[in-house]
Amino acid sequence: MTTYAIGDLQGCQTQLNDLLQEIDAVAPQAKLVFVGDIVNRGPRSLATLRQVRALGTRARIVLGNHDLNLLAVACGLRKPHASDTLDDIMAADDRDELITWLRHQPLALEQDGHLFVHAGVLPQWTAAQTVALSCEVETVLQGPDWVAFLQKMYGNEPAIWDDRLQGDDRLRCIVNALTRIRFCQADGRMDFKAVEGLAHTPAGLMPWFEAPNRRSADTTVVFGHWSTLGLMVSPNVIGLDTGCVWGGQLTAMNLQDRSIIQVRCPQHQKPGKN
Numbered sequence: 001m002t003t004y005a006i007g008d009l010q011g012c013q014t015q016l017n018d019l020l021q022e023i024d025a026v027a028p029q030a031k032l033v034f035v036g037d038i039v040n041r042g043p044r045s046l047a048t049l050r051q052v053r054a055l056g057t058r059a060r061i062v063l064g065n066h067d068l069n070l071l072a073v074a075c076g077l078r079k080p081h082a083s084d085t086l087d088d089i090m091a092a093d094d095r096d097e098l099i100t101w102l103r104h105q106p107l108a109l110e111q112d113g114h115l116f117v118h119a120g121v122l123p124q125w126t127a128a129q130t131v132a133l134s135c136e137v138e139t140v141l142q143g144p145d146w147v148a149f150l151q152k153m154y155g156n157e158p159a160i161w162d163d164r165l166q167g168d169d170r171l172r173c174i175v176n177a178l179t180r181i182r183f184c185q186a187d188g189r190m191d192f193k194a195v196e197g198l199a200h201t202p203a204g205l206m207p208w209f210e211a212p213n214r215r216s217a218d219t220t221v222v223f224g225h226w227s228t229l230g231l232m233v234s235p236n237v238i239g240l241d242t243g244c245v246w247g248g249q250l251t252a253m254n255l256q257d258r259s260i261i262q263v264r265c266p267q268h269q270k271p272g273k274n
């Protein structure tokens with residue numbers, strides 16, 4: 001069975017339609033895995049969310065930082081940022097159903113020998129451990145205390161993993177790795193400032209996937225989140241955020257033969273204005 005992994009949609013539903021048409025033309029039964037940031041910044045968050053959900057068992061997703069932001073906005077914890085484009089979801093008749101569906105999605109999943117996350121994986125984690133840690137967050141997100149969890153989720157500390165972490169600190173560290181990391185130090189300490197591409201790697205930092213002795217290196221990790229990195233394809237790392245919302249492209253990769261389908265996108269937001 002063919003599987004396509006698809007990069008950050010960010011509410012670009014017109015391009016999602018175009019992309020799905022192109023996929024269907026070559027592999028109509030293909031399974032789909034979206035690497036998160038289904039919504040926000042783009043013009044059609046509601047339609048995008050509805051369409052991905054309507055794909056049913058054909059598609060799986062992992063949650064991104066913008067999807068978590070939507071949950072926080074929807075439950076009244078966060079005010080929308082000026083650059084957020086979530087109003088159509090907030091006003092939708094099916095808003096509660098959509099939010100419930102979203103908070104029942106994973107932050108990491110393994111399928112067909114690939115590990116899917118939105119942002120990255122800490123060097124101390126194996127692929128199996130990554131999925132287990134994701135499950136810890138999912139259990140809380142799907143339970144009765146999900147709003148209290150989101151309230152404690154924000155923050156950059158602890159920035160380094162320790163198996164002994166517990167409670168809110170443990171969950172925050174897991175969420176930050178799976179949905180926000182780009183660069184880290186050699187010991188896996190996460191950086192949350194640098195957002196540019198590899199040519200601008202700050203001194204003392206490295207992309208998370210180049211951390212020495214990364215224990216998930218035996219599994220191909222597929223991720224999004226890092227639009228300034230762009231399309232990144234190496235034997236065991238595949239980055240698919242090609243900045244559709246910033247005027248780049250929406251990208252899908254056939255994980256069996258690594259062929260690429262891309263759809264050009266108009267610029268919906270200007271970099272640096274968020």
Ligand SMILES: Nc1ncnc2c1ncn2[C@@H]1O[C@H](COP(=O)(O)OP(=O)(O)OP(=O)(O)OP(=O)(O)OC[C@H]2O[C@@H](n3cnc4c(N)ncnc43)[C@H](O)[C@@H]2O)[C@@H](O)[C@H]1O
Nearest residue numbers: 065066068069153154155195225226227228246271272273
């Ligand atoms: N635990 C948690 N803690 C904190 N926040 C959490 C959280 N969980 C969820 N969130 C939420 O995360 C949301 C986003 O936070 P931000 O802080 O805005 O996230 P970001 O990483 O800067 O941006 P993004 O995720 O859109 O990534 P991209 O590569 O496209 O863009 C990255 C940057 O690249 C720039 N860029 C894009 N294309 C560019 C180009 N062509 N040239 C130059 N710069 C470009 C953009 O301007 C942008 O600044 C917030 O709403 C927040 O609520």
